[in-house]
Amino acid sequence: MESATRDEMVCNQTAAWDWVYTMQPAYMSIICFLGVIGNSFVLCVFCLxxxxxxxxxxxxxxLAAADLLMVLCLPFWVTTIIHKFHWRFGEPMCQLINIVIGMNYYCSVLFITAVxxxxxxxLTRPLSQGRKRxxxxxxGICxxxxxxGILLSFPALLFRSVEYFPDLGIYACYVAYPHQGWRLRYNMTVNIVGFLIPVPIVSFCSQKLRKYSRNSVERKAEYLVLVVLAVFILCWLPYQILIFLDTLYYYNIISGCTWVHVLDISNQLTTYLGYSNSSLNPFLYVIVGKHFKRR
Incomplete structure (x- = not known):
């Protein structure tokens, strides 16, 4: 019975990774294409x-610039996943690409918070802002x-490296923390700075805006912020849950080989679901933002 169970687990894990190798490159290519077109269009509208x-x-x-930078990095990972995580672009690019991708997450949520x-x-203190607005x-705030964003993603420069894995026959771009404490710090930073602090702030501001919106233009602006926040949460909440589960694994609250494989595969799926947020924002401006459509 135990041998059969292990064989079944190995089969399921292999099938899951085969699915990742097959589906993820196509999915990421779509995100990249839509993100480049959409965010370039948004930047043109704002700049011209x-x-x-x-x-x-x-x-x-x-926000559009941060999203554009991120989606421009995806072709490197598309190629890498097609070759089963064999990294062909050298260690400097491994560090640079992952700094930009990590920076995008923090910058996105902070720009949404700033808006x-x-x-x-x-709306609530129109006479007290003066030069601050x-x-x-x-x-300066941007x-x-x-x-x-750069500082928060700096571990990608410190701990990202390209190493050869003889069992797999590949050179992989991966994070090698000097000790597990850094892993815990990363998880807590992602959960707290990237979610638990900004999301309640935006939610509070949005609720208060409903009371002070005086006309349709202000209500539409508030609605756009709400929709952008909602899509951000939908795209990134699974990744936040995964990071929380990884923290539980760190403290041995959950354990076992099954959880290792679940966390590894889920990390791939939730990460690239989160990246899709960068390709959706431009379409939200066009669909929801009436003021943007007039421009």
Missing amino acids: QRRHSSVADIYLSN SVDRYLA QAFWAR FSIWIA
Whole structure:
């Protein structure tokens, strides 16, 4: 019985990874194509408009730029997964690509937070903002968000490397933490900074906006922020759950070889589901953003 069970588990794991090798490259290619077209279009609309950009425009254009940078990195991983995770682009590109991808996650959620806080302050305290809401300050905040995104994704530079795995016959681009404490720090940073702090802030601002929205334009702006947040949560919540489960595994609350394989495969699926958020945002602007459509 035990031998048959093990054989069945190996068969299921092999079938699952075969599915990843087959489906993920096609799925990622679609994300890449739609993301490049959509985010390039959004940036063109924001950059070529004649009137001065509003504070919200600056945040949303930076969000589009972050999304565009991320989807431009996906072809490297498409090629890698097709070759069963054999990395062909050298260690510097391994580090650079993963810094950009990691930076996108933090920058995206922080730009969404900045937009929602700006809309909340603009409606609830219109006379107290003064220079703080000027484009100069918005660009300074965006610059700070980019720096924060780089710093938060810095472990990709410190611990990402290309190593040869003789059992698999491949050179893999992977994270090799010097000790497991770094793994726990990464998990907590993703859960807290990337989700538990910004999502309640955006939700609070959105709820308050309903009370202060005076006209249809303000209500549509609030609705766009809500939809962007909802899609972000739908795309990234499975990854957040996975990271939480990985933390439980770290503390041996869950254990066993089955969980190792479940977490490994789920990491692939939830990560690229999250990446699809970068290709969906431009279409949300067009579908939901009436002001953007007029431009």
